[in-house]
Amino acid sequence: MTTAGKVIVCKAAVAWEPNKPVKIEEIEVAPPQADEVRIKIVATAVCHSDLYYLLESMNKDGFPTVLGHEAAGIVESVGEGVTEFQPGDKVIPVFLPQCGECRFCKSPKTNQCETAWTLIRRDLMVSVQSRLSCNGKRLHQFAGTSTFSEYTVVHQTALAKIDPTAPLDKVCLIGCGISTGYGAAVNTAKVEPERIIAVDINADKFEKAKVFGATDFVNPKDHNKPINQVLADMTNGGVDYSIECTGKVEVMRSALESCVGSWGVSVIVGWTDLYDVAFRSSQLVTGRTWKGSLFGGFKGKHGVPGMVKAYQDKKLKLDEFITHKMTLDQVNDAIDLMKQCKCIRTVLTVCQE
Incomplete structure (x- = not known):
């Protein structure tokens, strides 16, 4: 049964307040609106930026939220005006959007995007809009992505299409840590x-x-x-x-x-x-x-597919970064591993392809 145009009820790790364990909840993910894409998240990794937001900056105005921004998944449905993506595409969300039209996007001197910060509240690092809710309460969308969820909605400028043969449980790392370093x-x-x-x-x-x-x-x-x-x-x-x-x-x-x-x-x-x-x-x-x-100076939509190809051509190491594999239900254990400096990267399996 198709889910396009319908609210999806799914599982997500919700951070209700700072410096507390996240909680696995059933959330509602609304259909994508104009210029938006709804994604089924297959794999997501825990990055220190998630810990920083949860355990260090602890801005109460940014909660409740769904963390996660280093992920890979499959397009489930697209909103009005989206022509670059279609259901079934393999994709990596990028926290640094690229509209391709502003003077920054057209300049080789920067990977910034002038319109990106109209989509994200820079003070809180959450989306201006969010399609995520839980028990009727709006959930903030961390870094415009919120990948600690079975489904999420991102703006089409914050999404990179990748090779359909790429292993999502490996290339998810390209969404932040690998590209950045x-x-x-x-x-x-x-x-x-x-x-x-x-x-x-x-x-x-x-x-x-x-x-x-x-x-x-x-x-x-x-x-x-x-x-x-x-x-x-x-x-x-x-x-x-x-x-x-x-x-x-x-x-x-x-x-x-x-x-x-x-x-x-x-x-x-x-x-x-x-x-x-x-x-x-x-x-x-x-x-x-x-x-x-x-983001390592990469323009997200253009740089990410190139990094995926570099991995597939054995010019970039990814597997060696992954020290632990867990499920979304174990996200608090993954957070503790990073907090205690006992891992390099933990990849969480979220959904099956």
Whole structure:
């Protein structure tokens, strides 16, 4: 029986309030309206941005919500005016929309979209509109996606069509983490082949880091001087490129200071809007460059299919990132694993293809 044009009752993980476990609920997902697409989510991963929203920023005005933004699924139905997608298409939602028409979308200088922030409340990181509700109460749609749900509705500008042969339980990672990290290095920093030093206070990550090319591992806890001095000693004055991925302002400054003063490039990837980051102007005027990178500099609708192809061509690692596989019912366990730094990525099976 077709579900197009009808409300779908399905299962979702609802965060009713900040800093509390999410709860599996039956929710109602309304049909897509003009320029919208309703998707059956097949697989979704837990990203630290979900934890940040739930456990760190904790803006009460952003609750209740359905978290999740790193996912892959299948188009169930489309709203009026949607011609790019049709039922059955395999897709990846993207939290950074791409309208393709504004001056930002047409510029090679940025992956931002002027109209994107008309769809998302930047202060809360939720959609202006939401087709999700539970017991008559509207649920916020996190990052315009809300993929901790069997079904969700996204704007067509926030969706990328991918190869129909792609394994959704793997390529879901391209919806955020992989594209963000890879792109920050390749697109934003424009790194060159060289020594790669992984810095982390969790020594258990060293072996995994080597799988992805790290040549050295440094644990700041093993040293009695600042990490920037440790790296300067290792590299004759500082690294050429540093990429910060924690969202901690003190780490952002350390990453900047770790760069060689004359030409080093430091890229901020981690997200936070809770604190200001401080630095001295002398740390930049000598020649360092400080950059930010959102979604790795990729224009979502165009960049995501290319990353999927790179994985299929064995030029991009994805499987090695997945340390745990669970179901949507186990989402709180997956959140705890990431909170305790006991995983790289947990992929949740949501629906069968």
